[in-house]
Amino acid sequence: MIDLKKGAELELDVESLAFGTKGVARLNGYVIFVEEALPGQRVRAQIFKKKKGYAEARPLAVIQQSPHFVEPRCRHFADCGGCLLQNLDYSVQLAAKQQQIHELLEHIGGMDAPPVLPVIGSPQIFFYRNKMEFSFSRQRWLTRDEIARNEITHPKSFALGLHARNRYDKTLRIEECHLQSPLSNQILAVIRAFTEKHPLLPYTTFGHAGFWRFVVIREGKKTNEVMVNLVTAEAPEGRDAVQQLAANLTAALPAITTIVHNINRSKAQIAVGEEESVLHGPGYIREHIGPFVFQISANSFFQTNTAGAEKLYAVAREFAGLTGQEIVYDLYCGAGTISIFVAPQAKQVVGFEIVPQAIHDAGVNCRLNNITNCAFVRGDLKDELAQVPLITRRWGQPDVVIIDPPRAGMHPKVLQKIIELAPRRIVYVSCNPSTFARDVKELSLRGYGLTKAQPVDMFPHTSHIEVVGVLEK
Ligand SMILES: C[S@@+](CC[C@H](N)C(=O)[O-])C[C@H]1O[C@@H](n2cnc3c(N)ncnc32)[C@H](O)[C@@H]1O
Numbered sequence: 001m002i003d004l005k006k007g008a009e010l011e012l013d014v015e016s017l018a019f020g021t022k023g024v025a026r027l028n029g030y031v032i033f034v035e036e037a038l039p040g041q042r043v044r045a046q047i048f049k050k051k052k053g054y055a056e057a058r059p060l061a062v063i064q065q066s067p068h069f070v071e072p073r074c075r076h077f078a079d080c081g082g083c084l085l086q087n088l089d090y091s092v093q094l095a096a097k098q099q100q101i102h103e104l105l106e107h108i109g110g111m112d113a114p115p116v117l118p119v120i121g122s123p124q125i126f127f128y129r130n131k132m133e134f135s136f137s138r139q140r141w142l143t144r145d146e147i148a149r150n151e152i153t154h155p156k157s158f159a160l161g162l163h164a165r166n167r168y169d170k171t172l173r174i175e176e177c178h179l180q181s182p183l184s185n186q187i188l189a190v191i192r193a194f195t196e197k198h199p200l201l202p203y204t205t206f207g208h209a210g211f212w213r214f215v216v217i218r219e220g221k222k223t224n225e226v227m228v229n230l231v232t233a234e235a236p237e238g239r240d241a242v243q244q245l246a247a248n249l250t251a252a253l254p255a256i257t258t259i260v261h262n263i264n265r266s267k268a269q270i271a272v273g274e275e276e277s278v279l280h281g282p283g284y285i286r287e288h289i290g291p292f293v294f295q296i297s298a299n300s301f302f303q304t305n306t307a308g309a310e311k312l313y314a315v316a317r318e319f320a321g322l323t324g325q326e327i328v329y330d331l332y333c334g335a336g337t338i339s340i341f342v343a344p345q346a347k348q349v350v351g352f353e354i355v356p357q358a359i360h361d362a363g364v365n366c367r368l369n370n371i372t373n374c375a376f377v378r379g380d381l382k383d384e385l386a387q388v389p390l391i392t393r394r395w396g397q398p399d400v401v402i403i404d405p406p407r408a409g410m411h412p413k414v415l416q417k418i419i420e421l422a423p424r425r426i427v428y429v430s431c432n433p434s435t436f437a438r439d440v441k442e443l444s445l446r447g448y449g450l451t452k453a454q455p456v457d458m459f460p461h462t463s464h465i466e467v468v469g470v471l472e473k
Pocket of ligand 1: 301302332334336353354380404406431
């Protein structure tokens with residue numbers, strides 16, 4: 001009999017990858033999730049959590065390497081929480097993501113044979129992101145190497161980078177990241193050199209003190225336009241500090257086309273400001289997806305993988321099955337990207353979105369692309385759709401509803417209103433397969449069956465995956 005108490009050590013063969021990035025091993029049918037373990041590895045692991053149906057373990061050593069192992073490209077791989085699957089062959093990542101969506105639709109969605117298509121991979125697997133968000137922190141994560149060499153060469157109380165693995169309280173000093181571009185690494189270096197020595201300190205939620213909060217870099221992959229968004233708290237000397245930093249950035253890196261400053265006065269650790277000022281350039285960048293050009297402001301949502309977004313939107317458009325006669329509602333429309341993508345094949349598109357700046361960008365984007373059959377409604381969807389007869393009298397009854405909600409999925413009230421709108425077809429674009437499976441189940445109980453689910457990988461080396469589903473009445 002195997003002792004499976006907490007602390008027990010055992011050898012395990014990792015069979016597959018669970019949703020997230022944990023390896024799955026089995027002992028006489030009993031499931032053990034092993035952190036950071038790859039399918040095909042044999043590992044020595046220690047149990048740290050034991051439940052009735054499963055246990056969780058941490059790997060102590062890899063006894064036999066997986067045939068799917070690849071050497072990670074990034075020097076920060078061992079410490080960074082960014083790309084946990086960079087050591088797993090990309091085709092195996094895609095197969096695992098397809099399997100995970102299949103299982104979620106079975107277990108959460110209650111489906112017997114979910115119609116999940118093979119994953120469409122990202123056209124690039126490095127430097128694929130057009131947006132990166134780096135955090136300032138007073139708690140720097142010391143790397144295993146630094147500790148082993150006992151060489152702590154930078155202050156422990158300052159970091160600009162990404163969260164360390166499984167440590168949201170600590171920030172890893174990032175010198176080089178393979179997700180956005182070499183230019184974004186240079187931008188980070190200039191900002192670090194300035195802020196590390198500056199009398200204003202990184203912000204901390206403890207005591208709601210300090211100034212520097214986030215650096216968000218946006219880059220038009222097709223236009224080479226680059227935005228640096230400095231997100232800070234408020235301080236009397238803050239405006240001078242960001243202006244000086246902006247001058248350093250433009251002098252060192254003329255490729256930067258715009259710099260904006262956002263002040264976030266709240267305790268919420270989000271890289272969004274309540275007050276924005278433009279320090280350099282027009283205050284936005286432009287990017288192309290397919291034949292369309294989009295203007296993007298600092299606080300507007302925009303898909304982070306430009307080449308991947310083209311694939312994603314093409315699937316959404318195909319699933320919408322438009323002939324030019326349809327009224328389409330695009331719920332959670334952001335800066336109007338999907339609306340504009342489907343507009344040439346629709347009679348009328350109506351986008352709904354909560355962020356005012358995104359609605360503004362959506363209008364501008366229509367003009368930039370000579371699109372005249374889109375309208376946009378600003379507000380919280382659960383309020384905007386509250387009076388369905390009013391909405392349909394104003395905009396017509398939708399033939400197709402496209403939804404692209406945030407990770408939490410749809411609010412139950414919004415789901416109810418979609419049923420009342422009674423479209424022929426629903427196209428559901430999701431960045432979270434768990435809430436997708438939950439909402440698909442609810443929609444199926446109300447008469448809409450999932451006929452196809454197409455995963456599209458927008459985030460290589462991470463656990464994230466997008467999925468587009470089409471539901472027919
Ligand atoms: C995943 S993004 C999709 C945006 C767009 N479809 C795209 O592809 O760029 C979700 C959008 O929903 C918006 N949103 C979040 N909650 C909302 C709500 N309650 N009502 C309306 N829009 C909301 C967000 O601001 C964001 O722009």
